[in-house]
Amino acid sequence: MGSETSRNISRRIEQALGVPALTDKLANELSPSDFNSLLTEIFSLRADNISPTEMLKLYAQNHYAKPAACNAAQYRRLEADMLCAAEANGIHSLILSPASLFGCCSAFGAVSQNKVISATRNLEILSDATNMLALYVAAEIKKGTLSHAEKPIHFCTTHRHIRYYAELSSQMLPHFGIFTMVSAGKSRSSYEFEIEALLFQLHFYLDYWQKRYSSTLSVSFNRRAGYKDSDGFFNRVINAVKNAFSNIEILINEQENNTVYYKGLQATINAHVEGTILEIGDIGFTDWTQKLLNSTSERLLISAMALDRQMLLRLLIK
Numbered sequence: 001m002g003s004e005t006s007r008n009i010s011r012r013i014e015q016a017l018g019v020p021a022l023t024d025k026l027a028n029e030l031s032p033s034d035f036n037s038l039l040t041e042i043f044s045l046r047a048d049n050i051s052p053t054e055m056l057k058l059y060a061q062n063h064y065a066k067p068a069a070c071n072a073a074q075y076r077r078l079e080a081d082m083l084c085a086a087e088a089n090g091i092h093s094l095i096l097s098p099a100s101l102f103g104c105c106s107a108f109g110a111v112s113q114n115k116v117i118s119a120t121r122n123l124e125i126l127s128d129a130t131n132m133l134a135l136y137v138a139a140e141i142k143k144g145t146l147s148h149a150e151k152p153i154h155f156c157t158t159h160r161h162i163r164y165y166a167e168l169s170s171q172m173l174p175h176f177g178i179f180t181m182v183s184a185g186k187s188r189s190s191y192e193f194e195i196e197a198l199l200f201q202l203h204f205y206l207d208y209w210q211k212r213y214s215s216t217l218s219v220s221f222n223r224r225a226g227y228k229d230s231d232g233f234f235n236r237v238i239n240a241v242k243n244a245f246s247n248i249e250i251l252i253n254e255q256e257n258n259t260v261y262y263k264g265l266q267a268t269i270n271a272h273v274e275g276t277i278l279e280i281g282d283i284g285f286t287d288w289t290q291k292l293l294n295s296t297s298e299r300l301l302i303s304a305m306a307l308d309r310q311m312l313l314r315l316l317i318k
Helices: 002-017 022-028 032-048 052-061 072-088 104-108 129-143 189-212 230-244 288-293 307-316
Strands: 099-101 123-125 153-162 175-186 216-224 249-257 263-273 276-286 298-306
Touching: 002 022, 072 153, 072 175, 072 189, 072 307, 099 104, 099 129, 104 129, 129 153, 129 175, 129 288, 129 298, 175 189, 175 307, 189 216, 189 230, 189 263, 189 276, 189 298, 216 230, 216 276, 230 249, 230 263, 276 307, 288 298, 298 307
Parallel strands: 216 249
Antiparallel strands: 099 123, 153 175, 175 298, 216 263, 263 276, 276 298
């Protein structure tokens, strides 16, 4: 609906200005440098017309520019706690730029460009840190500065994401923090990489949570399309998880779902708090490094744990 609304607005503007197909011409006929120069000049002219008093009015109306509700010191301690725990487990931490390359999310089909805040100079505000971690890993592998042929390599970061929504709700924050991790490697027989990487990441999240909170955990697995031997892949991985985590409830959804984001399987880590099941983490395989490096032997497992939700849960879990 959002993209259709945008097209309707574009057509209305074209009619009002008397310039048919203006949107298509700007998008497809200008070189990237000319397009960026044009946008920069337009933004500069519009900014010249904004006074300090007008800025205050705009601030009051815009939820995306306002600070988060959580305590900053406690939030930073939580970030440091997760990053230090990750480093102790051999997961390399990175500080990502607040900007990513333009189209970084939509190129993978991960997030619609309509939900991303685009910028000039071929950049956009980073809205999915896992994309940039995957891009970093792929670039380093291509340069030869990272080796992942023998065993998986793991990287993580914390980041505050912002995505645009026409309407916000209590379940849809204007910006939100996540801890995210990627594990990259090469395809091996009997899905050895997938099993090793998945058990590694699950162990980190479950161990981290159980050491800090007194709540029951469960993991829900959902089958996704993307592997030729879908049954063999899913069953072998699930059996490995059951053997490794016999003390955790494992829930399985066998119905295959063909999503753009995940391949093979996706899992949700749930915390059971005062009779309520709350999703605290998400994990699954993607084909992003396959596309970036143009190699079907590349494998990538990504995951994330919500920081804002964890801040709220800390008030409930003692």
